[in-house]
Amino acid sequence: MQKLRRTMLFMPGNNPGMLQDAAILGADAIILDLEDAVSLTEKDSARILVRDAIKYIDYSQVEVVVRVNPLDTEFGPQDVDVIARVKPDTLLVPKADVEEIKLVDIMLAKIEEEEGYLVGSIKIIALIETALGLETVYEVIKASQRMVGVLLGGEDLTADLGITRTKEGEEIFYARNKVATVCRALRVDAIDTPFTDTNDYEGLTKDTARAKSLGLTGKSAINPRQIEIIHAVFAPTEVELKQALRVLAAMEEAEKEGKGVFSLDGKMIDAPVINRARTTVELGQRLGLIER
Amino acid sequence: MIKTVLGRELPAYIEGYGEVKPFQGAVSNERIKTRKAVKLTSVIPRDQKVLASLDQALDKLNIIDGMTISFHHHLRNGDHVLNMVLEALAKRGIKNLTVAASSIFPIHAPLVEHIKNEVVTGIVANYMSGPVPEAISRGELKKPALMQTHGGRPRAIESGDLHIDVAFIAAPTADTYGNINGVEGKSACGALGYAVSDAEYADKTVVITDNLVPYPACPIEISQVFIDYVVQVESIGDPRGIVSGTTKITKDPVALLIARMAAQVIQASGLIKDGMSFQTGAGGTSLAVAAELKDIMKREGVIGSFAAGGITGYLVEMLEEGLFRALFDVQCFDLEAIKSYRNNKQHQFMSASMYGNPHTKGAVVNNLDIMILGATEIDIAFNVNVTTGSDGVIMGGSGGHSDTAAGAKLSIVVTNLMKARLPIIKDKVTTITTPGESIDVVVTERGIAVNPRRVDLIEKLRKTELPLLTIEELKLKAEKITGVPKAIKTSDKIVAVVEYRDGSVIDVVRMVD
Numbered sequence: 001m002q003k004l005r006r007t008m009l010f011m012p013g014n015n016p017g018m019l020q021d022a023a024i025l026g027a028d029a030i031i032l033d034l035e036d037a038v039s040l041t042e043k044d045s046a047r048i049l050v051r052d053a054i055k056y057i058d059y060s061q062v063e064v065v066v067r068v069n070p071l072d073t074e075f076g077p078q079d080v081d082v083i084a085r086v087k088p089d090t091l092l093v094p095k096a097d098v099e100e101i102k103l104v105d106i107m108l109a110k111i112e113e114e115e116g117y118l119v120g121s122i123k124i125i126a127l128i129e130t131a132l133g134l135e136t137v138y139e140v141i142k143a144s145q146r147m148v149g150v151l152l153g154g155e156d157l158t159a160d161l162g163i164t165r166t167k168e169g170e171e172i173f174y175a176r177n178k179v180a181t182v183c184r185a186l187r188v189d190a191i192d193t194p195f196t197d198t199n200d201y202e203g204l205t206k207d208t209a210r211a212k213s214l215g216l217t218g219k220s221a222i223n224p225r226q227i228e229i230i231h232a233v234f235a236p237t238e239v240e241l242k243q244a245l246r247v248l249a250a251m252e253e254a255e256k257e258g259k260g261v262f263s264l265d266g267k268m269i270d271a272p273v274i275n276r277a278r279t280t281v282e283l284g285q286r287l288g289l290i291e292r
Numbered sequence: 293m294i295k296t297v298l299g300r301e302l303p304a305y306i307e308g309y310g311e312v313k314p315f316q317g318a319v320s321n322e323r324i325k326t327r328k329a330v331k332l333t334s335v336i337p338r339d340q341k342v343l344a345s346l347d348q349a350l351d352k353l354n355i356i357d358g359m360t361i362s363f364h365h366h367l368r369n370g371d372h373v374l375n376m377v378l379e380a381l382a383k384r385g386i387k388n389l390t391v392a393a394s395s396i397f398p399i400h401a402p403l404v405e406h407i408k409n410e411v412v413t414g415i416v417a418n419y420m421s422g423p424v425p426e427a428i429s430r431g432e433l434k435k436p437a438l439m440q441t442h443g444g445r446p447r448a449i450e451s452g453d454l455h456i457d458v459a460f461i462a463a464p465t466a467d468t469y470g471n472i473n474g475v476e477g478k479s480a481c482g483a484l485g486y487a488v489s490d491a492e493y494a495d496k497t498v499v500i501t502d503n504l505v506p507y508p509a510c511p512i513e514i515s516q517v518f519i520d521y522v523v524q525v526e527s528i529g530d531p532r533g534i535v536s537g538t539t540k541i542t543k544d545p546v547a548l549l550i551a552r553m554a555a556q557v558i559q560a561s562g563l564i565k566d567g568m569s570f571q572t573g574a575g576g577t578s579l580a581v582a583a584e585l586k587d588i589m590k591r592e593g594v595i596g597s598f599a600a601g602g603i604t605g606y607l608v609e610m611l612e613e614g615l616f617r618a619l620f621d622v623q624c625f626d627l628e629a630i631k632s633y634r635n636n637k638q639h640q641f642m643s644a645s646m647y648g649n650p651h652t653k654g655a656v657v658n659n660l661d662i663m664i665l666g667a668t669e670i671d672i673a674f675n676v677n678v679t680t681g682s683d684g685v686i687m688g689g690s691g692g693h694s695d696t697a698a699g700a701k702l703s704i705v706v707t708n709l710m711k712a713r714l715p716i717i718k719d720k721v722t723t724i725t726t727p728g729e730s731i732d733v734v735v736t737e738r739g740i741a742v743n744p745r746r747v748d749l750i751e752k753l754r755k756t757e758l759p760l761l762t763i764e765e766l767k768l769k770a771e772k773i774t775g776v777p778k779a780i781k782t783s784d785k786i787v788a789v790v791e792y793r794d795g796s797v798i799d800v801v802r803m804v805d
Contacts, residue, residue, distance in 0.1 A: 020710075024549065058772075225545060
């Protein structure tokens, strides 16, 4: 079954206590951060700390993602080289563009071969946070078979665009649309930018609901207290679940009767509606909202 | 050497303590008990109780070497009274006193000097933190300290096991004839539950107040019939230290996770129903459990009978929202609790004896459904240590831990599986405070262990998604991350005797090498 990525929790890579507890906080994925959370003077020690954490701590219940430094810095290539050897599930590549993703893909293949891992087993999520990255996001995803998702970085993107980042997020409306649409087209996850006011739960709920309504499939979190709220927004509602179950039941009925096309409540039910119902029911089952 | 039922070896006789009755189990079969008779000097018409100064009181009290004097801890880390009295007694050249204070806090640091000078050679307390227990742990106190429980202390006083010569009772408000309360005055601290047995059973009682009011002072918490003298002083305490600072719900995500799971355990146990009763400490995680419980109670429309213990504003909120019909209050932890105790008749006072004394016709702890407890260490037999740190130094004590654990239908220990890089679950705890037979569940962020005695509960929790492990598995889980710490080395010298609530000895604290 495909991994759930409703929440991806950023954890500073230089904090041993947080690394120790990262897996148990309820996020679907944790992003052990070597980039922005770590000051220049701690880049080396954080890299070692994250490497050892992956080696020794039981992270089996979450997806382990490591955000490496940009490949054009002195730290990025070393990060990839050291971290890939302990086989995280996924690398989060910042300031992603086509060239960078291709480069990481090649580096990973080499390391996987050297270490005896299945080539292609380490996945990549692209962090889209530049205007160029956003405009070429289709090609960026196409640049590697390892690509499983895109994370939209709202702060850096608005900085690159020279516009103001607001709580309401009107300024990233286009970016969210673009990322959501391209990700859906290429069947990878579209992860929303974090909501940075960690004490504003109402704001977080609104922001997450907006992202969900535009087609983003998950959201990054910068505080464990945000996880539950994000999950609640991404969970199918009772009404959605009931309707999805009715669609699938009607479909089974139609199949028994040998009907190709059928209707429910006077509306035609076609393949996209059935697919949506299947996705909803599957998510509901995985979240324990309905029985398998 | 003799052995407790938990396998701890103890000397049959401890110098400075006496004959040792080894712990035989949480509930005793010998149920016939006797309260001691109290000798008193009757007060006759036209006698005056108010004295001009503490010194004048000390003149009248005739305190001599070797006596036991008592204090309550309602002023907590703002208490000025214990230090004030001991300084005066030290000046008078009195030696070999035993200080029976229900708890000792960092503010009582001057006691260390009195210990060194042998003004004080014995200490009895239910809980100790700060420089005093550190000095005791270094072996500086002449006799072993006696650690009791909140219920065990009134038991000892009422039975005569702990004889108090003079009780010094700090009172936020007192009248000229010795009626006192804790709800009025600049040093208001709320309920005075821990002072009741002292007042009732000491040979002599002195009220020390910084708010002397005309007779009568209402409400009366402790009455004139128990009080010999009243002394007014400038200040009995510092309000900043009286109100505890730990009554906010934690924001720590791991603690919140533990609280969430503990609430799910309670829900699975089937105890969340109308008439339920509940107690929790004031610590961050414990209070977070209350918050989780509140959500569940609201969702399910449950109205509990009572919440008990030291009372915080959070429990007051639950009372006011109608989630409990009453609060039982032995001490108030914050201003909201004091205000509610003063104004709301459903906010009911209880003495320490009513709270937890096992040798009464029924303590409130016996009526508890759910108790949330902390732990410094817990072992694979579920014995809990809240008396000593992992370094063997005294840093706490039972307080109401063993009383409530013994009484409640469901006793849950909530703790991080690791603290400061040390695993919390051990083969054997450094000091046994509360016996494993009283502990039903341990909830940590990495899993939940149920006492194998509670087969019923294991069955119920198996039906949930909760991460149920054996305590051994939980221990290994921590050790995989932390390794196994080296055992601390102790000498033969006993620095403290840990009494269970019934007066048997459950363990001793030995001096660390």
